[in-house]
Amino acid sequence: MKxxxxxxxxxxxxxxxxxxxxxxxxxxxAEEVLNIYTTREPGLIxxxxxxxxxxxxxxxxxxxxxxxxEERIRAxxxxxxxxxxxxxxxxxxxxxxxxxxxxxxxxxxxxxVIPAAYRDPEGHWFGIALRGRVVYASKERVKQxxxxxxxxxxxxxKGKVCIRSGQHLYNISLIAAMIAHKGxxxxxxxxKGVKANLAKKPSGGDREQAKDILAGVCDVAIxxxxxxxxxxxxxxxxxxxxxxxxxxxxxTFEGGGTHVNVSGLALTKNAxxxxxxxxxxEYMVSDASQEIHAEANSEYPxxxxxxxxxxxxxxxxxxxxxxxxxxxxxxxxxxxxxxxKVGFDQ
Amino acid sequence: xxxxxxxxxxxxxxxxxxxxxxDAEIWPHLIANVLPASTFDTLALLAGIGLVAGxxxxxxxxxxxxxxxxxxxxxxxLLPLPLAVPTYITAYIYVEVxxxxxxxxxxxxxxMGWKSRGDYWFPEIRSLPGCILVMSAVLxxxxxxxxxxxxxxxxxxxxxxxxxxxxxxxxxxxxxxxPLARPALAVGVSLALLEALNDIGASEYLxxxxxxxxxxxxxxxxxxxxxxxxxxxxxxxxxxxxILIERYGRRDRRYAASPKRHRTVHPVPLFGIRGWIxxxxxxxxxxxxxxxxxxxxxxxxLRGGLFNQLDAEFxxxxxxxxxxxxxxxxxxxxxxxxxxxxxxxSKNSLTKGSLFIAGLGYALPGTVLALGLMVPLVGxxxxxxxxxxxxxxERIGLLxxxxxxxxxxxxxxxxxxxxxxxxxxxxDRVSPSLEDAxxxxxxxxxxxxxxxxxxxxxxxxxxxxxxxxxxxIKELPATLLLRPLNTETLSTLVYTYASRGRFEDGxxxxxxxxxxxxxxxxxxxxxxxxxxxxxxxxxxxxxALPAVDxx
Numbered sequence: 011m012k013x014x015x016x017x018x019x020x021x022x023x024x025x026x027x028x029x030x031x032x033x034x035x036x037x038x039x040a041e042e043v044l045n046i047y048t049t050r051e052p053g054l055i056x057x058x059x060x061x062x063x064x065x066x067x068x069x070x071x072x073x074x075x076x077x078x079x080e081e082r083i084r085a086x087x088x089x090x091x092x093x094x095x096x097x098x099x100x101x102x103x104x105x106x107x108x109x110x111x112x113x114x115x116x117x118x119x120x121x122x123v124i125p126a127a128y129r130d131p132e133g134h135w136f137g138i139a140l141r142g143r144v145v146y147a148s149k150e151r152v153k154q155x156x157x158x159x160x161x162x163x164x165x166x167x168k169g170k171v172c173i174r175s176g177q178h179l180y181n182i183s184l185i186a187a188m189i190a191h192k193g194x195x196x197x198x199x200x201x202k203g204v205k206a207n208l209a210k211k212p213s214g215g216d217r218e219q220a221k222d223i224l225a226g227v228c229d230v231a232i233x234x235x236x237x238x239x240x241x242x243x244x245x246x247x248x249x250x251x252x253x254x255x256x257x258x259x260x261x262t263f264e265g266g267g268t269h270v271n272v273s274g275l276a277l278t279k280n281a282x283x284x285x286x287x288x289x290x291x292e293y294m295v296s297d298a299s300q301e302i303h304a305e306a307n308s309e310y311p312x313x314x315x316x317x318x319x320x321x322x323x324x325x326x327x328x329x330x331x332x333x334x335x336x337x338x339x340x341x342x343x344x345x346x347x348x349x350x351k352v353g354f355d356q
Numbered sequence: 357x358x359x360x361x362x363x364x365x366x367x368x369x370x371x372x373x374x375x376x377x378x379d380a381e382i383w384p385h386l387i388a389n390v391l392p393a394s395t396f397d398t399l400a401l402l403a404g405i406g407l408v409a410g411x412x413x414x415x416x417x418x419x420x421x422x423x424x425x426x427x428x429x430x431x432x433x434l435l436p437l438p439l440a441v442p443t444y445i446t447a448y449i450y451v452e453v454x455x456x457x458x459x460x461x462x463x464x465x466x467x468m469g470w471k472s473r474g475d476y477w478f479p480e481i482r483s484l485p486g487c488i489l490v491m492s493a494v495l496x497x498x499x500x501x502x503x504x505x506x507x508x509x510x511x512x513x514x515x516x517x518x519x520x521x522x523x524x525x526x527x528x529x530x531x532x533x534x535p536l537a538r539p540a541l542a543v544g545v546s547l548a549l550l551e552a553l554n555d556i557g558a559s560e561y562l563x564x565x566x567x568x569x570x571x572x573x574x575x576x577x578x579x580x581x582x583x584x585x586x587x588x589x590x591x592x593x594x595x596x597x598x599i600l601i602e603r604y605g606r607r608d609r610r611y612a613a614s615p616k617r618h619r620t621v622h623p624v625p626l627f628g629i630r631g632w633i634x635x636x637x638x639x640x641x642x643x644x645x646x647x648x649x650x651x652x653x654x655x656x657x658l659r660g661g662l663f664n665q666l667d668a669e670f671x672x673x674x675x676x677x678x679x680x681x682x683x684x685x686x687x688x689x690x691x692x693x694x695x696x697x698x699x700x701x702s703k704n705s706l707t708k709g710s711l712f713i714a715g716l717g718y719a720l721p722g723t724v725l726a727l728g729l730m731v732p733l734v735g736x737x738x739x740x741x742x743x744x745x746x747x748x749x750e751r752i753g754l755l756x757x758x759x760x761x762x763x764x765x766x767x768x769x770x771x772x773x774x775x776x777x778x779x780x781x782x783x784d785r786v787s788p789s790l791e792d793a794x795x796x797x798x799x800x801x802x803x804x805x806x807x808x809x810x811x812x813x814x815x816x817x818x819x820x821x822x823x824x825x826x827x828x829i830k831e832l833p834a835t836l837l838l839r840p841l842n843t844e845t846l847s848t849l850v851y852t853y854a855s856r857g858r859f860e861d862g863x864x865x866x867x868x869x870x871x872x873x874x875x876x877x878x879x880x881x882x883x884x885x886x887x888x889x890x891x892x893x894x895x896x897x898x899x900a901l902p903a904v905d906x907x
Contacts, residue, residue: 045841051852051853051855051856052852053852053856054856071841071842072841072842073839073840073841073842073843074836074848074852074855075836075837076836076851076855077572077575077576077723077837078723078726078727078837081581081727081730082730082837085730085731085733085734086730086734086754086757087734087738088738089734089737089738089741089754090754091754091758091841101576101577105576105579108579175560175563177569177573177577179576179577182577210480210482211482211483211563212563213482213561213562213563214451214455214482214561214563215857216857217857218451218455221455221456221457222456222457222473224457225455225456225457225461225462225465225472225473226456226471226472226473226474226475227456227472227473237857240857244858245660246660246860252457342577342579343577343578343579345577346573346577346578347385347389347578350385350389350390350573351385351388351389353389353393355563355565356393356565
């Protein structure tokens with residue numbers, strides 16, 4: 011019987027907790043709010059959100075959804091509370107548009123700041139920060155300070171390259187960019203070459219690649235720029251060692267620049283707080299928020315003239331590739347199939 | 357009755373509907389480049405876990421039941437504990453500990469003076485064998501618990517006879533333990549494998565391309581939800597196979613458990629080196645599945661000074677987690693009692709079918725379940741919304757999706773089969789004559805369920821409740837996708853840190869998940885371990901299977 015008593019107590023408790031949840035979501039309708047669905051870990055954007063609330067009095071509600079964000083907004087339909095999508099990678103932004111869960115925004119403030127290559131031609135999404143997909147090179151074992159993406163397939167790197175899963179969205183976009191530059195056949199050959207150079211089966215995240223370089227598993231790896239800054243400037247002494255083991259080389263495509271990707275925003279189709287959402291979008295390209303964002307996330311600001319994080323600046327000047335990322339997005343499916351075709355992850 | 361089955365069928369139907377939307381062009385590519393490798397990886401992973409977790413569970417269960425050796429009395433308590441540790445968390449921890457730049461290898465390099473990874477050999481944790489080891493370490497308790505219960509109830513007389521006839525210890529294991537364990541093995545292994553199949557986080561992180569991973573790639577990278585749903589349907593075939601194996605196992609167990617009088621096993625001592633070997637064999641699983649993960653989390657929590665995360669917000673997330681789990685667990689139990697009693701009373705194919713369908717919820721990977729649930733949930737929400745608007749003129753937004761109702765429904769669908777399985781096993785032990793007598797004496801069906809079935813099912817109910825509660829606390833993918841704004845549970849909190857590449861910062865939340873999960877697991881052990889003794893002193897028959905009541 012003891013079990014039943016504690017059970018009844020638990021039931022009461024649980025119902026109360028649910029009631030509180032329901033209550034808080036209903037009470038929210040009384041004040042000015044903005045509801046953000048994001049694939050970004052909220053801690054990363056919290057400083058900007060807090061500043062926005064302080065400035066405008068608009069309360070920001072967030073939900074972090076890793077996969078299925080677009081599906082959820084579509085399923086929720088007309089009653090969806092979602093106003094704004096914040097996500098990383100062009101693939102996700104393009105997917106949101108393709109899914110029909112976004113609406114175009116016409117804003118001079120946004121168009122003036124964001125270069126055309128980093129926003130949707132129809133205004134469905136806007137890039138607010140850039141990250142480079144670059145080469146981490148062992149400080150000890152790699153002497154060169156320049157490299158091309160193509161060179162990663164050179165047999166001289168045999169058994170010396172590390173990378174996370176080829177199917178990860180960061181790599182898919184990089185491979186898509188390679189297809190955009192060289193065509194499908196050449197890109198396949200390149201990918202086969204990189205695979206032949208791998209030191210181990212693709213796995214882990216970007217940080218693990220730096221860790222593997224420290225451990226001597228490989229000499230070069232592919233990773234995003236901001237991770238290096240997070241490792242070097244974080245509180246964890248072990249991660250600091252991983253970051254210190256590598257140099258960052260900003261690679262380029264032959265005859266092109268460094269592959270960059272965006273973090274971006276999109277207004278949802280049925281946004282209940284549309285005005286607040288647009289206000290937020292415009293706030294995101296203000297000097298103040300671009301600075302906070304660059305500082306907190308170590309991404310490249312999208313706005314010209316904003317100071318880059320010192321660690322990121324130490325990698326050298328970014329010469330971003332010139333293919334519009336909307337074009338790259340279209341080639342993602344092909345890239346994903348290519349990864350399977352060459353058995354990159356096997 | 358059938359309505360409950362319908363609720364379980366909702367996400368399945370949605371899945372099939374999405375799959376039917378087409379995208380046939382994707383299949384040549386999948387067949388040529390994806391499915392062979394991922395089917396192989398999936399099969400290899402399942403076979404590996406079956407073998408490793410199976411032998412860990414069986415060996416440990418047999419040793420602690422039939423023998424006395426150093427540490428046995430503590431190990432009996434420790435062996436089931438990995439049940440409280442989520443698989444994805446274990447995967448992260450194992451990488452931190454055993455990876456090339458992890459604690460162990462770094463220490464080794466420091467001691468041995470090796471400079472780089474090329475200077476020595478060390479097994480790669482991010483690999484298929486690594487994944488098998490990691491998953492086995494936390495999934496073996498499913499087999500251990502089932503096998504232990506089976507040995508406790510079944511083996512006393514057989515053991516004594518065999519011992520009297522001079523059988524060696526190894527032979528005892530071979531001729532008694534293994535055949536006896538077969539049904540328990542089927543039940544435990546199929547549960548463990550369903551968990552493994554479901555887990556996307558661990559296998560992806562460890563670089564194993566299972567079918568589940570292919571579902572994600574097809575959906576997210578090739579932008580084909582229909583294609584993904586089609587692969588998921590293929591996976592369902594695997595899953596139904598596993599469920600059938602489990603059913604088969606349970607059928608045997610009922611048969612095996614039917615003899616009325618058992619005595620408890622008197623473990624015989626193992627002396628000297630043999631005793632210590634037994635100690636090692638039973639310690640290794642505990643070490644791998646519980647001590648290493650918990651110690652790591654504790655270390656990170658202390659090292660990072662994470663106790664300052666314990667604030668009002670953390671407490672709120674904690675309460676949310678507990679609240680959701682309690683509500684979901686109670687709902688599951690109520691539904692399961694209805695289902696099982698109905699199936700017992702009327703043996704027509706509709707109720708039987710409903711029971712089987714209720715079991716399918718466990719089969720769907722969490723994210724697929726959540727995806728499939730969203731459309732019907734919002735449908736209900738819109739219905740309520742429209743009704744409300746026409747009555748009051750007000751907008752109430754999304755009630756289920758907006759207020760955690762969606763998560764509870766997902767938990768219920770997912771874990772219903774644990775309860776129905778446990779309860780039907782419990783009821784199977786009850787002689788139908790008892791019910792017939794009640795009916796003859798004029799009890800209505802309801803009175804009979806209330807006065808006879810539910811009291812008899814109470815131990816089964818309790819153990820099911822504990823298991824489901826632990827599973828709810830650990831659940832990640834459906835929670836992540838279905839929760840309302842500004843809502844975190846402990847597991848989404850851990851995932852949030854991990855997705856930023858800062859898994860260590862989530863150590864406190866992970867530790868709390870484990871600690872909260874420990875309480876029910878310990879209660880489970882207490883029930884299982886205590887009953888034989890109680891029964892013995894009462895001089896009646898003993899049954900230690902947590903899911904089974906004594907007649």
